[in-house]
Amino acid sequence: MNIVVGNLKGGVGKTTAAVYLAAVAAEAGHEPVVLIDADRQASSAEWLEERPIDGVEVLEAPSERTLARAMSRHDGVGIVDTPPGDERLVQSAIAAADAVVIPTRAGGVEFARVVVTLAMIPAKTPRGVVISAARLGTNDLDETIAWWRAEKVPIWGVVPERVGIAAGPEARLYRQGLDHYAGVLRRALRRR
Numbered sequence: 001m002n003i004v005v006g007n008l009k010g011g012v013g014k015t016t017a018a019v020y021l022a023a024v025a026a027e028a029g030h031e032p033v034v035l036i037d038a039d040r041q042a043s044s045a046e047w048l049e050e051r052p053i054d055g056v057e058v059l060e061a062p063s064e065r066t067l068a069r070a071m072s073r074h075d076g077v078g079i080v081d082t083p084p085g086d087e088r089l090v091q092s093a094i095a096a097a098d099a100v101v102i103p104t105r106a107g108g109v110e111f112a113r114v115v116v117t118l119a120m121i122p123a124k125t126p127r128g129v130v131i132s133a134a135r136l137g138t139n140d141l142d143e144t145i146a147w148w149r150a151e152k153v154p155i156w157g158v159v160p161e162r163v164g165i166a167a168g169p170e171a172r173l174y175r176q177g178l179d180h181y182a183g184v185l186r187r188a189l190r191r192r
């Protein structure tokens with residue numbers, strides 16, 4: 001089982017989602033949990049180097065070949081963090097995914113990149129959106145939710161903007177964030 005976290009747009013919360021999803025998968029007792037970092041920048045690999053998570057193994061797989069191998073060579077839950085720009089790599093990750101989590105931000109979103117990402121997902125592959133760093137009660141958020149509904153893409157999570165999440169590897173994982181991403185994981189697994 002591989003859950004690919006992808007959005008061609010950068011800075012939308014992919015790495016944050018991947019690390020939190022891996023942590024909650026381990027908390028939920030899935031074994032093994034493999035965090036597969038397909039981003040050359042290795043943000044999630046570095047995060048776990050700084051703050052290892054019990055029960056989560058990290059594999060760096062920054063090429064199509066290493067990624068295909070990493071995704072096929074485990075029998076647990078793989079969470080794949082992808083790079084923003086690399087269409088071919090993202091495409092190959094998404095093609096092999098059992099579920100796709102699409103992090104996005106509310107407000108001023110350039111939907112174009114998102115539409116390209118959506119078009120890569122095979123019709124039968126479950127997919128859902130996570131709205132990262134959401135400001136609850138804003139028009140931006142309401143409009144973004146309405147846009148996704150119109151696109152008929154389920155919203156698997158709305159994660160509020162929190163300093164504790166923005167801290168990344170500088171702090172330990174933020175409990176409220178873990179609870180939100182646990183909901184995302186449940187939805188991703190249920191829709192298999």
Ligand SMILES: Nc1ncnc2c1ncn2[C@@H]1O[C@H](COP(=O)(O)OP(=O)(O)OP(=O)(O)O)[C@@H](O)[C@H]1O
Nearest residue numbers: 010011012013014015016084133160161162165166
């Ligand atoms: N819920 C949140 N609250 C506050 N900040 C957040 C939240 N989620 C993500 N962020 C912040 O948003 C920024 C971008 O997140 P992240 O690095 O996960 O995005 P990314 O899509 O992986 O970026 P890239 O495309 O560069 O790989 C980071 O500074 C991160 O800490």
Ligand SMILES: [Mg+2]
Nearest residue numbers: 014015039043
């Ligand atoms: Mg990233």
